[in-house]
Amino acid sequence: MPERPSARDALALVTDDFAELPSPGRDGQPDGPLAWPGYDASRARAAARTGEEESVVCGRATVGGTPVVLIAFEFGFLGGSLGEHTGDRLEAAHVHARERRLPVVSLVATGGSRMQEGMLALTQLQRVARQSALTRAAGLPQLAVLRDPTTGGGWATLGAGADVVLALPDAQVGFAGSRVRPPDADPAAYTAQAQLAAGTVDAVVRPGELRETLGRWLSLLTAPSAEPAPVPGALGRVDLPATGWDAVRRARDPERPRAHAYLDAYFTGRAAISGDRCGGTDPDGMLCGFGTHDGRTIAYAAQTGTATRPAGYRTAARLIRLADRLSLPVLTLVDTPGAANDADAERQGAGAAIADLFAAVATARTPITTLVVGEGGSGGALALAAPGNTWVTPDSYFSVIAPELAAAILKRPPEQVRQTADRLRVRPQDLVALGVVRGIAGAAT
Template identity: 60%
Template sequence: MAEHTAARGLVESISRGFEEFEPPARPTAVDGPLGWPGYDEQRARTTARTGADESVLCGRGWLGSREAVLVVFDFAFLGGSVGEAAGARIVAAFEQARELRLPVISLVASGGSRMQEGICALRQLQAIARACLLTRRDRIPHVTVLRNPTTGGMWAALAAAADVVLASPGAAVAFGGSRVRSAADTGEAFHAEGKLADGQVDQIVGDAELPGALAELVSLLHPQRFVRPPEPAPVPAALTSGELPVTGWDAVQRARSADRPRAQAYLDAYFASRFEIGGDRAGGRDDRMICGFGDYDGRTVAFVAQTGTANTPPGFRTAARLIRLADQLGIPVLTLVDTPGAANDQAAERGGIGPAIAEVFAAVAEARVPITTLVIGEGGSGGALALTAPERTWITSDAYFAVIAPESSAAILKRDSAEAPELAGLLRLRPQDLLDLGFVQGIAD
């Protein structure tokens, strides 16, 4: 192989000390497994032109202060297509990641399965999907970067299966490439920005920012950083005065105050650095549900934070995704509760708000890692309770938690809305009431 190829140049731009893995031995046949006329000559010409002997380069290198396994595609080599040899390299790289306990970083630019190898190329998708699954089961994180273009099987079997999905600005991303879909099918849905809006991509990251973003993710998610079993995330310090509300209605008004500290302020105070992910992987995004991983005193903590609004189905599905990913990797979780209640309009109902909240309840119930909750504002009914950790919940002095908002309580009881303050008292929703009732373990100070 030549000393410098497009893939190697990309590797050198994001890492240092790269060592290529020895490619797995593969049986050879004239013109490939199908005997495709001229296939060997085509490969030879491509190697002479690009300096690469295959469409993927696999090895290990340093990103910041941590090592990772790198799987890098070279689109100049037959459109980054994957046949038997390339598939074997990818699978072997994931095997190395499991043996070495290193995260996987895949940088994908591919048109899919290699046509000249037919079904022998297509079945590589099954082997790659299984390699991704085994790596996930071993609690090894996989971060992918969608480069231009990422289409076909490498999007569906490899990149879309990653734990964190980044994308290059303007990159074409679609299951069907531009040459095989209808000419009328164009637009944002087939590009990275559309995938971001549809919840299939976590962040768009430019080439200049990519080395730093990958180094931060590798540091936060590196398996060697975690202890087993993980200790709970410490309760964040309250950003308020600590004076308790006198009445239930006072508690409600304080929680609704525009001057009250919100989730961003708590996250800024708690974490030295953090990386946010977003999107439910099912077509939706709710940026008012903030999810990600952060560095707290040298430890990685996952977080889900509500921002004082009514969250939508994609928000709850994203929260469930984050909790499950943290549980898979063995990372403790911090949830910040602050919502008047889940969205209940027609769009939310059509989007499956009930099943989405159910996903969060299940993710919390199933989690093997500890979850710590701080209620920092409104705790409105099931939309707040879904993110609340049983037996590890604290509350600030300017927050409340209730089975339903006082105004809605009045409506259900067919009472005048003016009676909401009285009902707030009957609901016993103040922080000190919740402590007496055993719902919270303490009031944060």
């Protein structure tokens, strides 16, 4: 088996100017706190082999022009395991980051907690989690790069707890390490690609692209702004529909511009987050991430015209809360016939996911701007809409429920669906008159 890249190798992938932080001092006991026979000798051999004094190396650097605190695990030092000295270094790194208002980037490669220190090693996870929470509360972004392997408590704290999680291809990633899994466990489930599919990793990045990708993310997440996102211009028709049914037909037109077209026109560059961190993704129904518009970072959550899955709502809520914490404005694009209502959606917690998104929007302190670009179908659309700052395009509609379903509920015959659409007052101009939206977006320039 080839030797795994060292902490210094990982640092060289992302920066050229790493300056190590001073290591916190701690009076050690012979063979550690448990007096584990041979522990001092194991540490000495690990130090001689790797050139490091502990399983993590912490310091300051610049990545893509952004000053950061970098944490790199040395897997060759006792499997990158966490002990008390590791906790000392990780805590000092986060304190340094908060004092100097710097983001934290962790290059993780660990097998978990150190057996030779017993429960004292395991409790370092609580210590690390607290430091991460304090850094989060300070409004500073945390990014993780998952190397091979990323398992145990290191994955469950610095890895999975980061705001943006990137992974190297084929890295072993999972809470259970290879020696403690059930004998019949599918090894493919414990990979970076599997974690991406499960919604716990945002992207798998090749080593040669890591520096550029991290630099782009850091640039996007460290540019707070108090100004709301400008309303995008309408990309479709600019004339207004004559009837409610005309509005519905135009919004359902397969040739109408969709989310991808609006995002491409609005942003000069963007980076996507993926997944709800609960085991789900909705790549066909909800697009979320951060982009650059007129030199400013703006977060986005955009429905794509399909029925939105529970994972899509949870991903959007995650996006809005992250943007709120980093003081970045949010743009949401509404376009869905409604929330997915199949049996699987109910099993996946559709109601709870929608409720969580309503709460994220309602409690956000950062400004949110919404544009309805197509169908605005019931609560599944309204959950993504900003109260008091929602706009519509001329080829969109917003309705308490689809006209066909409204007619069915009211026990009206199918031939009255068009009349029902008119009575619901779903046209853009009706929504303005009712005070439901602020205005109708003009043509994009």
